[in-house]
Amino acid sequence: MSDHPIRVLIAKPGLDGHDRGAKVIARALRDAGMEVVYTGLRQTAEMIVNAAVQEDVDAVGLSVLSGAHMHYFREVSELLRQRGADDVLLFGGGIVPDQDLPALRELGVARVFTPGTSTQDVVAYLRETVPTRRRAESEG
Amino acid sequence: MDERKPAGTGAQDLGAPGPRYERWWRDTYAPLVRDRGEREALFRTLSDIEVAPLYTHEHLSDFDPETQLGYPGEFPYTRGVHASGYRGKLWTMRMFAGFGTPEETNGRFKALLDAGQTGLSTAFDLPTLMGYDSDHPFARGEVGKCGVAVSSLADMEVLFDGIDPETVTTSMTINSPANAIWAMYLAMAQRRGADLRKVGGTTQNDILKEFIAQKEYIFPPAPSVKLVVDTLEWGPKEVPRWNTVSVSGYHIREAGSTAVQELAFTLADGIHYVRKGIERGLDVDTFAPRMSFFFNVHNDFFEEIAKLRAARRIWAREMRDVYGARDPRSLMLRTHAQTAGVSLTAQQPLVNMSRVAIQALAGVLGGTNSLHTDAYDEALSLPTEEAALLALRTQQVVAYETGVTNTVDPLAGSYYLEHLTDEMERQARVYFEQIDAQGGVEAAIESGFFAHEIGDASYQQQRETDAKTRITVGVNAFRTESAQMPVLLVDPQVVDVQLRRIERVRAGRDPAAARDALALLRSAAVDGLNTMPAFMACAHAFCTLGEQMDVLREVYGVYEESVQV
Known part of the structure; x- marks a missing residue:
């Protein structure tokens, strides 16, 4: 149960094509032994949540650099809840000012990594958080 | 040559471009580095071009300033x-x-x-x-x-x-x-x-x-x-x-x-x-x-x-x-x-x-x-x-x-x-x-x-x-907490302003002129003609950007790259 590899969906919502961060993170998580699905560009919230459910992932990471983070995190979070998948860890990265972090937490975004984050921090965060959530889920 | 690269010093050797550089390396540089070492085993640019400890005129021996540089203008x-x-x-x-x-x-x-x-x-x-x-x-x-x-x-x-x-x-x-x-x-x-x-x-x-x-x-x-x-x-x-x-x-x-x-x-x-x-x-x-x-x-x-x-x-x-x-x-x-x-x-x-x-x-x-x-x-x-x-x-x-x-x-x-x-x-x-x-x-x-x-x-x-072999100040070295910065907030009313203006544009323009201009764009695209005159006609007729790009999306198709990580 908790011993299979962590499965992560890395997604690029919306119109933005800046995919350097998403690709670097996807590769770093894969190199750390996780199973990573990268959606590619221009995904709607619906496409992302469908993929998350189909792929049965533990976590969804959204990469947003366009300033539209509030919009996309809200949509993905709501859709996850509607699909009964709100046990999936929602996190993200990109150009996100500190001012928006409290509102993102309210939406259920567990963590946002801003420019300069070490990929090792993201790996460590998922390794720490996902097993705990799996345990909580199996006990609940 | 082995004596020019003493073991264990990490002294970087890109080969001697000439005898003068070689003499300096042997007599002055290598002994110092053997004793004191250097900060890195390998110095290189951000693009991974190796950088020698010193550049001299011997490095530019094939360099003709008249052909490589010329003169400004x-x-x-x-x-x-x-x-x-x-x-x-x-x-x-x-x-x-x-x-x-x-x-x-x-x-x-x-x-x-x-x-x-x-x-x-x-x-x-x-x-x-x-x-x-x-x-x-x-x-x-x-x-x-x-x-x-x-x-x-x-x-x-x-x-x-x-x-x-x-x-x-x-x-x-x-x-x-x-x-x-x-x-x-x-x-x-x-x-x-x-x-x-x-x-x-x-x-x-x-x-x-x-x-x-x-x-x-x-x-x-x-x-x-x-x-x-x-x-x-x-x-x-x-x-x-x-x-x-x-x-x-x-x-x-x-x-x-x-x-x-x-x-x-x-x-x-x-x-x-x-x-x-x-x-x-x-x-x-x-x-x-x-x-x-x-x-x-x-x-x-x-x-x-x-x-x-x-x-x-x-x-x-x-x-x-x-x-x-x-x-x-x-x-x-x-x-x-x-x-x-x-x-x-x-x-x-x-x-x-x-x-x-x-x-x-x-x-x-x-x-x-x-x-x-x-x-x-x-x-x-x-x-x-x-x-x-x-x-x-x-x-x-x-x-x-x-x-x-x-x-x-x-x-x-x-x-x-x-x-x-x-x-x-x-x-x-x-x-x-x-x-x-x-x-x-x-x-x-x-x-x-x-x-x-x-x-x-x-x-x-x-x-x-x-791995901290590449240092970014404040990120993987010399870290301190910094205070929250004020940031630019985009007025959420922007969408309303834009929606109202698009509505006004669509209602206020000459519909026949807009239609004709878009038709002109389509035929230019289909026939492989220069599209600029048609784009000018579309602009003057207040065709929207989306309308014009939709015409071309239909004629040319849209591109999707294959995903690779």
Whole structure:
């Protein structure tokens, strides 16, 4: 149960094509032994949540650099809840000012990594958080 | 030789270029390093070019300054395209700006002009960049967020209200929908009574680097390049002061490439447009003088200067010797430069001002013709007005206080710099061969060659940062907590303003004229004619951007890249 590899969906919502961060993170998580699905560009919230459910992932990471983070995190979070998948860890990265972090937490975004984050921090965060959530889920 | 490389010191040996260097290495350098060591086992540039402990005249033994450098304003333009450097005219200080509604951005434009800026540069929002109107479902959440929304001529008229298109040159960062947006700008100028022969500016209009790096493409590569060639053909005849394309390495670098890849891929893109123009039957000297370039200036100071100098030399040689250009203006690589957004950190953001200042100095010493300096808060959000103003002030300090503008190309002849410039040209030419061997730029895009090259480079950079073999101040060393910065908040009313204006445009225009203009665009696209006259008709008829791009989406289809990580 908790011993299979962590499965992560890395997604690029919306119109933005800046995919350097998403690709670097996807590769770093894969190199750390996780199973990573990268959606590619221009995904709607619906496409992302469908993929998350189909792929049965533990976590969804959204990469947003366009300033539209509030919009996309809200949509993905709501859709996850509607699909009964709100046990999936929602996190993200990109150009996100500190001012928006409290509102993102309210939406259920567990963590946002801003420019300069070490990929090792993201790996460590998922390794720490996902097993705990799996345990909580199996006990609940 | 073994005695020149004592074991265990890590002394870097790139081979002796000559006996004098060898003597110094043996007698003075190696013994010192054997005793004291060096900070690194291997010194190299950000692009992984190994750097020797010292450069001497022996490193430039094959170097003929007459052929490699020439003189400023003369072939091969290594020392700059203007004979008088910055003595005659400083570079254009052109700050990229755009957010929210056309009204808000117009206010920022006027503030920048009042602060001494000498040209405008427009950032469009993502729906505009992707050819959607502000009221399209895909635009939801994105209108006005990372640039200004422009859906029709009505928006363009507000955006440039009170700004004279005959005296202020405007650069527009627009690619896939460039023809349509350019036509809206020109229609705006015409309606104000401006003479298009006097209107100057630049459309970025470089679709190849979108496929390679920034990924804001709509149509497949072939029709996308066809649209660019339409502007190469039409522009010089109708708007002779307009730079029809700004061949851009900036985004390639931001996507994670090395400086060498940026140099090589950008020039390969420029050459591809030239080949396509010639294939259409155009005389290279009619369109090449209006092609311009756009490079990144990143952290590695000398490498960046070398890159700009190498770029000018390669372009001049290729254009003269391979493509038969005779007009000197066809040989001159004129370039805009921007400091590296990707080098900015969200941690201790004020430190970014130091990075920007040093990068700006590299751009100037590299001989850029135009410069944007990033604001310190750009790793957090779009720049606040205060941060944008400080960035402009940084350029003014370089221009007016440092004295580097007093003589032309002051670093020429530096053993290290000339070595690096030669090395970058050499490495760029290796890439040219690889690209040509695959069948050219479009084929290399479709095969994923560029994505693969850039992906590997960016991942390596990240691994080095994670391992702290690459230091970023405030990120993986010298960390302190910094206070929260004020950030620019885009007014949420922007969507309403835009929706109301689009409604007014659709209701108020002559529907037959709009329909006819769109039909003209469709037939130009279907018949393979130059699309620019039809785009002008569409602009004047107040067709929206989305309507025009939908026509082309139907005719050309849309492109999707194969996903690879």
